[in-house]
Amino acid sequence: MATVSEALSIALDHHIAGRVAEAETLYGRILEAVPGHPGASHLMGLLLAQTGRAAAALPHLNAAVAGDPASPTYHLNRGKVQNALGRTAGAAASWLATLRLQPDHAEAAERLATALRLLAETAFDSGALASAAALYERVLALDPQNLPAAFDGAMAAKGLGRLHEAARLGGLAARLDPTLLRARMAEAEARRALGQTERAIAALRPAVALDPAQGGCWASLCLLRNDLGQRGAAVVAGRRAALAAPADTGLLVRLAAAQRIAEKPRPAPAAERGGLSLDPASAVLHLAHGVPLDAGHALAGVG
Structure with a gap:
């Protein structure tokens, strides 16, 4: 008779190969034998989320976190499902937990920054926006080629009135993706507000040449x-x-x-x-x- 570890490995093989029904059946059997098993709960939650059943996935991911609260991955993926369900505050808390466990987790930092920026926009919370801006800088320190962090960081800086920062990050986003015209516009707007008119024009020239x-x-x-x-x-x-x-x-x-x-x-x-x-x-x-x-x-x- 297979051990729980062996059964989980077989189920994961099915999952990776796209044999969803077989994987779900095996995960279910493991959870019947060992209710709340963190690994099986996590993988069952992922499978359900990947097949469009986010609401059914969340209890399994909650169980995974409860069973092994020291796993950054469990918190990260629970946050993704919470976010998919529109539970932005809960998702932010999950990603914050990920960062507390693994401070250099770039994906968690980026996701938390975006959640905070959205919360700031709906609640007009400058503190949340400032935290988001700091997190985008943290992401770029870990991953200097991260385009979303550069562009969203520019938007956060603009919202805070940090024009030099907005211009710098908008320019970085434009260099990372020359076709991202919104980045060039963001840089140009910031530079115009700073009185850097010639540099603002220089930022826009490639945009009109491209389109x-x-x-x-x-x-x-x-x-x-x-x-x-x-x-x-x-x-x-x-x-x-x-x-x-x-x-x-x-x-x-x-x-x-x-x-x-x-x-x-x-x-x-x-x-x-x-x-x-x-x-x-x-x-x-x-x-x-x-x-x-x-x-x-x-x-x-x-x-």
């Missing part, structure tokens, strides 16, 4: 060129923004602002008129266009 249809990048370039007094270049960038997103009234307002600052008076830009035709009740567009709102339009824009 000329990025209206948001062109709109940011429009504002940056205005900051430098480069009116003609600002108008060109604004027009590219309007061409990329002709239905986006916000981008059209940026074009209008760039053209209005230019010294040569001219009729209202075609893109701006197009914005009014798309959204005739837009108070912002009317102000940019220089057309007064009548009482009906004014009321339509309220609320």
